[in-house]
Amino acid sequence: MAGYAKHMFEQSSLFGPRVLSVSGITQYLRAMMESDEILRDVWVSGEVSTLSTPSSGHIYFTLKDSGATLKCVIWRAQASRMRNQLQTGSAVEVHGAFSVYEAGGQYQLYVDAVRLAGEGLLYQEFLRLKARLEAEGLFEEGRKRSLPKFPIRIGIVTSPTGAALQDMLNTLQNRYPLVEVILAPAVVQGEEAPAKVVKAIEELNRYGRVDVIILARGGGSLEDLWAFNDENVVRAVVNSSVPVVTGIGHETDFTLSDYAADVRAPTPTGAAVAVSPDKNDLLRDLGSVYASLKDSFEDRLTDLDHNLSRINHRLNLLSPIAKIRNDSQRLDEMTQRLERNLQHQMALRHSHLEGAIRHLESLNPLQVLNRGFAIVRNADGKVIRSVNEVSRDDEVHIRVADGEMDARLTSINKSSNP
Amino acid sequence: MTQLESKENLSYEQAFTELEQVLNRLEGESMNLEDSLLLFERGQFLTRYCADLLEKAQLRMQQLHVNLSSDETEEEEA
Incomplete structure (x- = not known):
């Protein structure tokens, strides 16, 4: 930039001194300042005066010392964080870059940082x-x-x-x-x-x-x-x-x-x-610990209750009442078996008896009479089995199937082949 | 409060630590009714004790007279 500006002057030498417009020279000055290594990054110390903070939000003030003043500007974007440190009369150190306000013909320091004097050290x-x-x-x-x-x-x-x-x-x-x-x-x-x-x-x-x-x-x-x-x-x-x-x-x-x-x-x-811990947190913790404590205790009680139920159940199983009921049932069973057995035995006996009766009946002498035989007894009622037991003219008593009769023996003959 | 309780002078940390131990035991071990009940009552007492500490305590302050009049260290209720 500086080279370009210098060139603007040199080229006019052929026609005498070059005349520049106000704008031209101001632009030149501005370009010079903005490109200067020192002027574009500098700290300046001084006392704040004529501080102005219009509604635009920008801050304008003058920095002065015993011999000179310097116009300073802080744009709105950076103004808020520096406002507190700027008070008329305070000694500050400001940082920024120089430039020219062309319309006002003023060089100014455009400030981007402020600190109280001495802070730097x-x-x-x-x-x-x-x-x-x-x-x-x-x-x-x-x-x-x-x-x-x-x-x-x-x-x-x-x-x-x-x-x-x-x-x-x-x-x-x-x-x-x-x-x-x-x-x-x-x-x-x-x-x-x-x-x-x-x-x-x-x-x-x-x-x-x-x-x-x-x-x-x-x-x-x-x-x-x-x-x-x-x-x-x-x-x-x-x-x-x-x-x-x-x-x-x-x-x-x-x-x-x-x-x-x-x-x-x-x-x-x-x-x-x-x-410090917070009381309210601690009280809340206490509340939840206590709730857990209660739950656990109730669980314990429930456990004990279950144990009791289980033991009670086992006890019931071992009780004499159960044994008695058990025995009673066995007694019933045995009784029934006994009765069944008895009935069986009775039935068996009964059929034996019938057989015996039938057998006995078959042996009844009266049955023989039915087949045409007769029983002969003497006067004393004794059955006569042999001709040797009677004599001629004995009275005998004869029994046949359907009645009795008396007879007198008229002859007696002994069989030759009994 | 029972005699036992009034005699105790536990710090909050001691009481709360014991309360947690009581809870762990009640949660973890199987035990008879008497022991469970004793533990539960102990836990109940510790909970109340901690809550009382928090709710009734008043901040106390002592000042060391170190930098003021003399080098002698004195204590004084604030």
Whole structure:
């Protein structure tokens, strides 16, 4: 660009000095500035004056010192995060690139970063110390300790009069009022702050009965928080025998003590939250543990009840009543068998008897008479079987099948071949 | 509260840890009615004890007089 602009002048030498329009020379100046290595990336320090923040959202101000003024512009897109640091009269350092506002004929610094004067040096110092302590291993995650789940005593190092302490006490009261707070008061800003903070941390360690230490300070400027970047404070945090939780400034503030702490919380309230369980969570846990306890106990009772039922059942099986019933049934069976047997025997006897009767009947002498035989008895009723038992003229009694008769023997003849 | 209960001075952590142990035993072991009942009652007591601690506690504060007047460490109820 610069080469091109220079060329614009050189080519006109043939016709005398070249005359440029206002726009032309202004464009030239603009091109010069925008291409300059220094002017396009520069920090400038001065005091803010004639600060103007129109509704467009852009910020216009003048930076001045004893000998000069400089017009500055911050475009809307970047304005919001820098607005707070710009106050008329404040000493600042601004970063940006130079250019020309052609219509106004003004060169301006287009600002993209603002910091309070002195911060730049502090920041360099901060980075150097951070690198050194980091190299020493003080910020390593490996040496960070976990916090007790149910602390009994919490040490707090902070200003005894600050809002931060009240915030932390309120938070602890609401979340976990079982703890006892051991306050080691300390001045937390100014020259003597680092030594006081170190002493407070050491004193809590000497006290010995705290489970965790909170190192806290409410929000403030970078300078206000500077004590927490002090090397001795960082070492006291590292050397503490109980875990240290930092809650320093706001969310965006990071001090070296934060890097060294076992846990870094964004604010004092955040630190109080980090070291304490929440009462409501604990009560809910208790509720569910108790419900489980009741369920388990009821299960136990149910088990015992089942055992009882089972034993009762076994007992019933062994009871004499069952045996008696059992025996009674066997008795019935046996009786029935006996009866069946008896009937059988009777039937058998009966048929034998009938046979015998039939046999007997076949032997009845009267049956023989039916076949034409007769029975002859003497007067005494004795059956006469031989002619030798009678004499002539004896009276005999004759029985035939259908009656009886008396007869007198008129002759007796003995058979020759009986 | 029974005498036994009033004598106890458990921390929340101790009480809650024991409560969990009681629950584990009641869930895990088979035992007779008396032991179950004793455990259940112990659990009931510990639950109540923990809840009481949480609900009735008031935050206490002591201040070490370390950085203020002298180096002597004093304690004082806040």
